[in-house]
Amino acid sequence: MSLGQELAPHLPFLRRYARALTGSQQHGDAFVRATLETIVASPEEFPREVDPRLGLYRTFHAIWSSANIEEGEEPTMDLAGAEGIAQARLSRITPLSRQALLLTSLEGFSSEDAAYLISASPDDVDSLVAEAMSEIERxxxxxxxxxxxxxxxxxxxxxxxxxxxxxxxxxxxxxxxxxxxxxxxxxxxxxxxxxxxxxxxxxxxxxxxxxxxxxxxxxxxxxxxxxxxxxxxxxxxxxxxxxxxxxxxxxxxxxxxxxxxxxxxx
The missing domain is CATH 3.40.50.2300 (Response regulator)
Structure with a gap:
């Protein structure tokens, strides 16, 4: 089975996650498209030590992290132009705590898998989820x-x-x-x-x-x-x-x- 065939069943749910993360179908789909373009350009770099879904989300998060900026900074990755992603939206990139919450609650990843995806420890993920839930309460x-x-x-x-x-x-x-x-x-x-x-x-x-x-x-x-x-x-x-x-x-x-x-x- 080709890599594309392995990843195909997981793409609709990556799109769901990307949209929830960005708050926009257009912006979320642009990040997913950039993820797929990266995989097509360098398939040998796709993480093969984990299952395809985890590798797909890991690649997505590498793209996401490259565009993650602080308020007032310039984007480090240009997803504007044809994709129409405004700097104002990028400047409100979802905090890490919300990423951890969405990965575990919406996408059903374990704390260990979420930790792999956001380059943290499982304990960090649990703390981030607790932080996000506290934010929800406020x-x-x-x-x-x-x-x-x-x-x-x-x-x-x-x-x-x-x-x-x-x-x-x-x-x-x-x-x-x-x-x-x-x-x-x-x-x-x-x-x-x-x-x-x-x-x-x-x-x-x-x-x-x-x-x-x-x-x-x-x-x-x-x-x-x-x-x-x-x-x-x-x-x-x-x-x-x-x-x-x-x-x-x-x-x-x-x-x-x-x-x-x-x-x-x-």
Whole structure:
């Protein structure tokens, strides 16, 4: 089996991770593209001492680290131009603590594997995750709309949202209900399933809401590959069912982190 064939099954999930890390489909995909170009240019340098998925994410993190800059500095890697990545976005590169949290919570890596990916020790990873979770607890509260037709799942998500200190404005089970609730109480975050109670689409509900409001969205689905085909606009934040509470917390935190980062200071 060729290296490309080994890596292909892992690419949709690397795109998911990259988007969660950057807060943008465009920017995340640009980093993934740069990763693949690096592998194609020097396949002999691909880490073969680990499994292909770990090697793929390791290569991605090497590209990511080369672009990681402090506020006010110039980017050390030019991903602008054709990719359209602005310096303003690069200057808000996700902190290491959030990388550790996303790798373990969203992507399911062990502390040992995450340590390999970010060049740290497993104990460092555990400390970074704890730091990120503490940051989540301090985060500004948001009004959250949940679009989910399974009552038990909706209750679980609502519990997670409230545990984080956010307010749930409503739980909608159809497209029309979701749009109506968004108009009644404009949300600061939307958590959406794809298949809804009346066979309407959560994707269509989100499109309707985004036509009227600028709000971050997290999709929750049992079939993430259906939204990670690379053939149409894809979500920046995507959670796979069944989910862990820590995964939802990490995604909410990251979505709000970038949403707040785009608001100019008063």
């Amino acid at each position: 985060q500004t509260h948001a009004d959250v709309l949940i679009i989910e037709d399974e009552p038990i799942i909706a209750m679980d998500i609502e519990s997670i949202v409230r545990d984080l200190g956010h307010n749930v404005t409503g739980v909608a089970v159809t497209r029309d209900e979701a749009v109506a609730q968004a108009r009644k109480s404009p949300p600061g975050l939307v958590l959406a399933d794809i298949q809804l109670a009346d066979d309407s689409s959560g994707i269509d509900a989100v499109k309707d809401i985004l036509a009227e409001f600028s709000v971050p969205v997290i999709f929750i689905t049992a079939f993430p590959e259906r939204l990670l085909t690379g053939t149409r606009p894809e979500p920046t934040f995507l959670i796979t069912k069944p989910f862990q509470r820590s995964t939802v917390k990490a995604a909410i935190s990251q979505a709000l982190f970038f949403d707040a980062a785009t608001v100019p200071a008063a």
